Every structure is written in C-alpha cells, then in structure tokens.
Amino acid sequence: MADSRLIQGRYRLLDLIGRGGMGEVWRARDESLGRQVAVKCLKPPAPQQDRSFTRIMRERFRREARVAAALQHRGVTVVHDFGEYDGVLYLVMELLEGRNLSQLLEDRARDTADDRDPDGTGPRTADTAEGRRQRPLSVPEVVDIAEQVTDALAYTHEQGIVHRDLKPANIMRLTDGTVKICDFGIARLGHDIGFTARLTGTGIAMGTPHYMSPEQISGGQIDHRSDLYSLGCVLYEIATGRPPFDLPDTWSVLVGHRDTDPEPPSEHRAGLPASFDRIVLGLLAKTPEERPADAADLRRRMAEARRVAGPAGRRALPAPHERPALTAGAAPYLPGGGPEPAAPPLPAWTRSMTTGHKAVGLSELRATPPDHTAGLTGEWTRPADPRATIAAPAGTARPAPQPEHLAALTTRHNAGLSLGRLGRWEEAGEVHRAVAAERAHTLGPDHPDTLGSRYEVGFTLSRTGRTADALREFSAVAEGRARTLGADHPDTLAARQETAYALGQLGRHFEAHEVFAAVLAARERTMGPDHPDTLRCRHNLAYNLSRLGRLADAHRLAHEVAVARARVLGPDHPDTLVSQYEVAYALGQLGRWPEALSVYREVAAGRAQALGPDHPDTLAARYEVGISLGRLDRSAEALELYRGLVEDRARAHGPLHPETLRARHGLGVNLGRLARWEEALTEAREVCAARERVLGPGHPDTLVSRREIAVGLGWLGRWTEALTVYREVADARARVLGPTHPEALASRDDEAHCLEQLGRSAEAAALYRQVAALRRGPGRGH
The missing domain is CATH 3.30.200.20 (Phosphorylase Kinase; domain 1)
Incomplete structure (x- = not known):
C-alpha cells in the first residue's frame, strides 16, 4: 500500500x-x-x-x-x-498520543535514570534482566487508571457490551493522562450472542490467558463480571509488575485462574494499601457472584475505600488530586530486592502450550513515543521495524523469511490448535496442512516448525478416523525429527510414541508393543523413570498389553504407573486418574468385578472433583461403574445410575450425542436384565433409530443396538421377528467387518440359536458347522 x-x-x-x-x-x-x-x-x-x-x-x-x-x-x-x-x-x-499499559511497564523496566522506586520511597533493584522485568507503576497512577477504566466499563456494560479481552495492551494512557479502552474485536453484544458464538468459536481470540476469567476458561456463561475479573488481573499486574498467576505455561496459568486463590498484591509489593488488596482480590473471586455486581458497584467500593481510609498516608487509596500526569521518567520498583525463586517444575500435561502475551518483559522492537499503535490492536500489530531480520536455517541457501510472514504462520498454527481444542478436527486439519506446506517452502521440510505442523496434521487425521494416514504422517515426522534433533530428543520420542498409538488403533498391537518398549527405554535413559513423559509411555504400554491379552501384565504395569503418577503428580491429577481407570479396566477383564467397581468409583469421584461433574471423562467413569454393577447382577442400581447419566449427558452434550445414546443403551440392557422386556425393546428401538441417524446404519454401535432389539424380541417369544433382525445384523457385520471377524461369527451363532428356537434344527446345525469352519480358517483340519 x-x-x-x-x-x-x-x-x-x-x-x-x-x-x-x-x-x-x-x-x-x-x-x-x-x-x-x-x-x-x-x-x-x-x-x-x-x-x-x-x-x-x-x-x-x-x-x-x-x-x-x-x-x-x-x-x-x-x-x-x-x-x-x-x-x-x-x-x-x-489518532491517539500515548502508550498502552503494557508499554508503560516496559518503559519502567527500561528506565535506569532514577535510583528510587515509583513512589519515591526506596532503592531501586539491581539492573538485572529479572529486575527489569518487574517494575510496576506508582500507586497514584494505578488508582487513577483503575477509576478511569471502571468508568469506561460502566458505560460499555450499560450498552450491553462485554469486552472479553481486557488486558494491558488494550488499555491506553494518553499524554494528558486520559485512559482509553481499545480493541473490541471479540466483544459480545448482549442481543447478538449467536453471531458472536460463530465468530469466537474458532478459538482464534477467546481472550488472553493471563487475564481470562474462570468462566471463560471453563466455557461457561460470560457476562460483564468477566471483564471485572480481567480488570483485577490488569490492576494486579500494573501494581506489582506481575500478573496474578505468573507461570510460563498456558495450561498452568488457566488452571491457576480456575482453581488457585491469588496471593494478595501487597505480598509482591510492600506498601500497597490494604484497601487495594481487598478491591483487587474481590475482583479476582472465582465465581461471578462473589465479585462486585457491576462496574458502578466497583466504583462505589473504590470511593468508600478512600473515604474510610482518609488521608492517612500509604495505607489509603490516593485522592484524585494526587494523580500524577503521564511522564516518561518514572522510576522502577521491584519488591523484595532480589530475583524471585524458581517456579516448581510443571507436569507434562501442561507442556506444548504457549502463554500468549503478558504485559511485562522486554520487546525486541520498540517505537519511540508518541506511539499511535498503542492500544489499537493489542497483539494484532507490532511497531514496524525494517531492521528486523531472521537468519536462514544453517546449511541451506534458503533466503531469510520475513518476520511478518513467520508471525502470520504462527498465528494460523495457533488457530489450528484452537480449532482442535474445540473438536473441529476437519477444519483444524485444513489449517495445519496449509501451514505445513508454507513452512516447508519457507523454512525447509526438516525445520522443527515444519515438522511441528506436520505432527498436528497427524493428530487431526487420527481424530477424524484416518488412522492409516495418521501413521504415515507421524512416521515421517519421527524420521525428520531424528535427522534434525536426534533420535532421543523429546520431540522425536513424542512422534514415535504417536506412531505406536496409531499402530495399536489399527490392531497392529505387536508392532505397537515394540515401538512403545523402545520409546520407554529411551525415555527412562534420558529423562528418568518418574518423568511424566516416561510415565505416559509406560501407561500406553500397559494399555497395549491388555489389547494383546496379557491381562495380568497389563494390570501390574497400570497399577505401578498409577502409584508413580500419584507420587509425582498427585492422586487427583487427570493423568493419575487415567491410569487408575486402566487398572479398573484390567481388573474387569480379569473377572475381578468387585475390585473393578471400587476403582471405577474412585476414578469417577476424583474426576468430578478435579474436572467437574459434567466433564466427559467424569461421565465416562460413571458409565463404567454402571457396567461393573451390571456384571455383578446389581441391575437395579445400574438402572438408576444410567437414568441419571442419560440426563446429565443430554444436558451437557445433547440428546443425540453418541455418548448420550451409549448411556441410553446401558439403560435398556439393564431393563432387560430386570425382565422389563417391553420397556427394554422400546428403548433399544429408539436408540437404534437415533444411532442410525447420527452414526449411520453400518456403524458398530448401531449394529449393537439392532442386536439388542433382536434380544428383546426373543425374550418376548417373537422369534420369527428376532430371526429377521439377527440376520440383518450378521449380514451387516460380515459386510463391514468381514465374514471371519469375531463379531460377525457371533452374530451367525445368534442366528443359529434363533433357528433352534423356531424348531428349524437342521438349518441351525448347518449354520453352526459353517461358523465352526470359518473360525478354523482355510487349510485347517476338521
């Protein structure tokens, strides 16, 4: 242009x-x-x-x-x-003249002209990278900004608009001290929810992790009080130099917002008024009901805090006349006078995610004031700097790619990840394939970023049922990473582990076992036996052992992993509960149903506590509790469990969701076990019709429901109708799975049994002989 x-x-x-x-x-x-x-x-x-x-x-x-x-x-x-x-x-x-709050914090971090803190009361921290990172604004500035932003939010909320991405980069302070909120790119109009859901449903811009409310993170109902939570995060950061949950990984930040009470701001900066702690912590309440009712209520609390405290010095909120004008030379401040302690290591389930942008930190590109881009776009733009270059990968003659192009590819890659997190795997795959092609052209086929995109392509293929294609993609990524990063690099091992998982999905369990065992040996050698990634690989190996029929070995290994994960990650960590779930599965396969029931119940309770009662994993554990009750002939208890599960599944995921229909199937089975066959037959027919509509007539779940119809007809003595349905199921399974598949052969046995009940013994005997021959296979003796 x-x-x-x-x-x-x-x-x-x-x-x-x-x-x-x-x-x-x-x-x-x-x-x-x-x-x-x-x-x-x-x-x-x-x-x-x-x-x-x-x-x-x-x-x-x-x-x-x-x-x-x-x-x-x-x-x-x-x-x-x-x-x-x-x-x-x-x-x-x-056209605005000023700086956004993120830039103001950076300005303070860069400033070395003064040896006193922002309030002029103490020495400045040593000029280290860590010291530069945490230099907040003065208390009068923070209070002034808080009041002006609150007034603006009161107005926007009265218009029925929720910003949903309030953060330091979207709040600008002009040179005359005026504060403005910017970038309403993902705001929600109260009367236009449907349009917004379509727009933000991609996850491209749901908010910024350091400033997102718990209800945003959980996908709950969002209203104006979500903006108040984000304002609390902003005030916390500009007053202390750090956001309330200052962790290096996105998932750990999000879990902090959802589950952890923040420390009072005064613990990170001595001298902050007690009233400021109360106001900010009130904004950071986990539930909207615990926060101020609205921005006007917050404004009243601020005024009350000043009135009660009076002009008593540092413990009171400063009065408006104490507000300083925006200056370029305000001195920085770091509480405590030293670097903060290292954060404890985070588990592997929080890895491979990025934190997004928080306000503090030094930027490589910085425009000199006045900066008109400040606050216009948040992350959308960065100051132009023609001097910025990126070197080409070593050993190639490829021209240096433009930073803007690389940034655009990163944005699109992250958009693909967001689509995947929302379950929109087909769309995610399209995005990742396009990015992978462009990265291969720009960076080279073996560049880590190119391979990272191809890895995500493989993941989307596996999630859309294209397991063979996923296997090829993961195998290529593993080979490329071995060449570029080395055979024992964690990323290489991650790709190899996905190849093993795909092999298992394809029924190639012996090959999968060999790959899992090799990856496990490498992980134990390079990471140690208790590293979360090592434990994940051992868990996968246990899962595969059960599919190989080595049930005792699978149970032993799953139990060992569950104990180790409880020690390393905690007993209620999702990974620990997954291993406990596998322990219960192995116990059931071994016929130890009382023990299986006990473990499944523990898993269901743990998941309800850790993930929430409506989380799919919690509901899956409850389903298995029902299976165990049925196996123990406690069908009345199982029936009541499935009734509740159907209601919860329908409320959480819809009445036609495959898992809702699975719960209804379990309900029907237990109606039959209680000899309530008319009800069981009605339930089986309704579930079968729904599954045929949702999943298709040849889907395995549809055929299971169709067989359940035949079972009900048989128990009601309607054997002629039952025979017709049994034959339909047997023919469909032979067509879909192959004539020698165990389920197809079991259906032929059902058909022969039905013939016996109808007195057609010769036909039944002939069919039994045919099934026996198919089980023996070609070339086997009679």
Whole structure:
C-alpha cells in the first residue's frame, strides 16, 4: 500500500506505524475534515491462505468496527468510519498520543535514570534482566487508571457490551493522562450472542490467558463480571509488575485462574494499601457472584475505600488530586530486592502450550513515543521495524523469511490448535496442512516448525478416523525429527510414541508393543523413570498389553504407573486418574468385578472433583461403574445410575450425542436384565433409530443396538421377528467387518440359536458347522 494511497478518495495514508501478521495501521489524513486519524487495514488474503481462516478474521474485523462505532465515551477509542476499498477492509479511528499499559511497564523496566522506586520511597533493584522485568507503576497512577477504566466499563456494560479481552495492551494512557479502552474485536453484544458464538468459536481470540476469567476458561456463561475479573488481573499486574498467576505455561496459568486463590498484591509489593488488596482480590473471586455486581458497584467500593481510609498516608487509596500526569521518567520498583525463586517444575500435561502475551518483559522492537499503535490492536500489530531480520536455517541457501510472514504462520498454527481444542478436527486439519506446506517452502521440510505442523496434521487425521494416514504422517515426522534433533530428543520420542498409538488403533498391537518398549527405554535413559513423559509411555504400554491379552501384565504395569503418577503428580491429577481407570479396566477383564467397581468409583469421584461433574471423562467413569454393577447382577442400581447419566449427558452434550445414546443403551440392557422386556425393546428401538441417524446404519454401535432389539424380541417369544433382525445384523457385520471377524461369527451363532428356537434344527446345525469352519480358517483340519 503506497504512502500516497487514498482510501475512498478521503483518507490519505501517510506513515506506517504498525504491522502485524494480518494487517497494518497507518497514520493518515482525513482530506474532508483536515484532521489526522489512524487507519487500520486488514490485508487481503494470499492465494495460498485457507479460506476459513480468512473468513473468520474478516468477520472479527467487521465486528470490531460495528461494536466500537456504537460507543461514545471519553474512555473508549473513537471510531470514525469503516468500509471496504479495493478488497481491503479498513477501520478509521482517532489518532491517539500515548502508550498502552503494557508499554508503560516496559518503559519502567527500561528506565535506569532514577535510583528510587515509583513512589519515591526506596532503592531501586539491581539492573538485572529479572529486575527489569518487574517494575510496576506508582500507586497514584494505578488508582487513577483503575477509576478511569471502571468508568469506561460502566458505560460499555450499560450498552450491553462485554469486552472479553481486557488486558494491558488494550488499555491506553494518553499524554494528558486520559485512559482509553481499545480493541473490541471479540466483544459480545448482549442481543447478538449467536453471531458472536460463530465468530469466537474458532478459538482464534477467546481472550488472553493471563487475564481470562474462570468462566471463560471453563466455557461457561460470560457476562460483564468477566471483564471485572480481567480488570483485577490488569490492576494486579500494573501494581506489582506481575500478573496474578505468573507461570510460563498456558495450561498452568488457566488452571491457576480456575482453581488457585491469588496471593494478595501487597505480598509482591510492600506498601500497597490494604484497601487495594481487598478491591483487587474481590475482583479476582472465582465465581461471578462473589465479585462486585457491576462496574458502578466497583466504583462505589473504590470511593468508600478512600473515604474510610482518609488521608492517612500509604495505607489509603490516593485522592484524585494526587494523580500524577503521564511522564516518561518514572522510576522502577521491584519488591523484595532480589530475583524471585524458581517456579516448581510443571507436569507434562501442561507442556506444548504457549502463554500468549503478558504485559511485562522486554520487546525486541520498540517505537519511540508518541506511539499511535498503542492500544489499537493489542497483539494484532507490532511497531514496524525494517531492521528486523531472521537468519536462514544453517546449511541451506534458503533466503531469510520475513518476520511478518513467520508471525502470520504462527498465528494460523495457533488457530489450528484452537480449532482442535474445540473438536473441529476437519477444519483444524485444513489449517495445519496449509501451514505445513508454507513452512516447508519457507523454512525447509526438516525445520522443527515444519515438522511441528506436520505432527498436528497427524493428530487431526487420527481424530477424524484416518488412522492409516495418521501413521504415515507421524512416521515421517519421527524420521525428520531424528535427522534434525536426534533420535532421543523429546520431540522425536513424542512422534514415535504417536506412531505406536496409531499402530495399536489399527490392531497392529505387536508392532505397537515394540515401538512403545523402545520409546520407554529411551525415555527412562534420558529423562528418568518418574518423568511424566516416561510415565505416559509406560501407561500406553500397559494399555497395549491388555489389547494383546496379557491381562495380568497389563494390570501390574497400570497399577505401578498409577502409584508413580500419584507420587509425582498427585492422586487427583487427570493423568493419575487415567491410569487408575486402566487398572479398573484390567481388573474387569480379569473377572475381578468387585475390585473393578471400587476403582471405577474412585476414578469417577476424583474426576468430578478435579474436572467437574459434567466433564466427559467424569461421565465416562460413571458409565463404567454402571457396567461393573451390571456384571455383578446389581441391575437395579445400574438402572438408576444410567437414568441419571442419560440426563446429565443430554444436558451437557445433547440428546443425540453418541455418548448420550451409549448411556441410553446401558439403560435398556439393564431393563432387560430386570425382565422389563417391553420397556427394554422400546428403548433399544429408539436408540437404534437415533444411532442410525447420527452414526449411520453400518456403524458398530448401531449394529449393537439392532442386536439388542433382536434380544428383546426373543425374550418376548417373537422369534420369527428376532430371526429377521439377527440376520440383518450378521449380514451387516460380515459386510463391514468381514465374514471371519469375531463379531460377525457371533452374530451367525445368534442366528443359529434363533433357528433352534423356531424348531428349524437342521438349518441351525448347518449354520453352526459353517461358523465352526470359518473360525478354523482355510487349510485347517476338521
């Protein structure tokens, strides 16, 4: 886009002041009104860019324009115009002079001009990287920002708008001290929930981990009190120099928001008013009901805190006249005078996720004030710097890729991960395949990022039932990582482990066993026997042993892994409970149903506590409790359990979800065991019809339900009808699974038994002989 470019014959682009993976921000002149403005432009898609991702970004861009243009408040960035010109979406905003709060914290971290803290009362920390990282704003500045943001939120919430991504990068402080909220790109209009769900359902921008409310993380109902929680995170950080849960891994941050009470801000910065602790911790309450009712209520609490404390010095909230103007030379502060202790190691289940951007930290690219990009876009843009380069991979003549292109690929890769977390595996696969192709072209086929994308392609293939294709992809990634990273690198071993899992899914359990055993040996050698990744591999090996029929070995190994995981990760950790689940499965296969029932119940209770009562894993454990009760002839208890499970599954996942239908199937089976065959037959027919509609007529679950219809008909003495259904099931299983598959042969046995009941003994005997011959196989003696 040339500097002389006119948009709609009105907005003349002058200087590029920010660039991101998806677009640019320009300083421009409004030729009609003779004023300078900021113009945010969404770049047109490249020919190779996947259409679904582009469509989502354009919808989000339009939504930002629509929401922001409806707001008129001194605390919200003003949007003047919006449109599309030559295929480019553009948004015209007021041109702001100032810095966002993230940049203000960075400014303080860089400042070495003063030897006193922000309040002028103590020595500055030694100029180390860790010291630079944690230098907050002064208390009067924090209070001023809190009050202005609260006023702006009160206005936006009255308009029925929830921001949903409030963070330091989206709050700007102008040179005159005015504070403005920016970037309403994922805001929700109260009357437009459906549109927003489609827009944010991709997970491209659900919020930023360090500032997300527990209900955002859990996928619960979100209202204005979610913004208040995010404001609490922002205030905590600008007052202490660190977010409330300052951990290096996204999942651990999210679990912190959901499950852990934050430490009071004053524990990280001596001298903060006690009233500030109370207000911030109130905002950070886990449930919306425990937080202030609304922004107006929060404003009243702030005023009350000042009134009660009075002008008593450092323990009171400063009065408005104490607010300092925004200055460039405010001195930094680090509580405690030394580096913070190292965080304890995190388990493997929190790995391979990124934290997103938090406010603190030094940026390689920094524009000098005034920075007009501040607050316009959050992560969407970064200051343009033509000096930034990335070296080409060693040993190749490949030209250095552009940082903007690499950033765009990273954004798309993360979007694919988000689609996967939402269960949208087909779409995720399309995104990862496109990114993998571009990374191979830009970085080379064996570059770790290229292989990382191909790994995710394999994962999406496995989740969409294309296991053979997934195996080929994982095998190629394992070979590439072995060449690039080494045979014992954790990423190489992870890819090899996925190949073993795919082999098991394909029924190639002996081959899977060999790969699992080799990977386990490498993990024990390089990581130690109790490393979470080692334990995961041992768990997979136990699972595979059970599929090989080595049930005693599977039980022993699963029990050992469960004990080790309880010691390393804790007894209620999801990985520990998965191993306990495998212990219960092995016990059931060994016929030790009382013990299996006890362990399944422990797993169900542990998962309800750790994951929530409606989590799919919790409900799966409850299903297995029902299976165990049925095996112990405690069908009345099993029936009541399945009734509750059907209700919970239908509420959580819908009445036609495959797992809801599985629970209904269990209910019908236990009705039959209680000799309530008319009810059992009705349930079997309804479940079969639903499964045929949802899963297809040849799906194994549909055929199981169809067989259950035949069982009910037989018990009701309707053997002629039962024979017809048994034959349908046998023919379908032979067609789908093959005539010698154990389930197809079992169905032929059912058919022969039905013939016997009808007095057709000769036909039954002939069919039994045919089944016996098929079981023996060709070339075997009679």
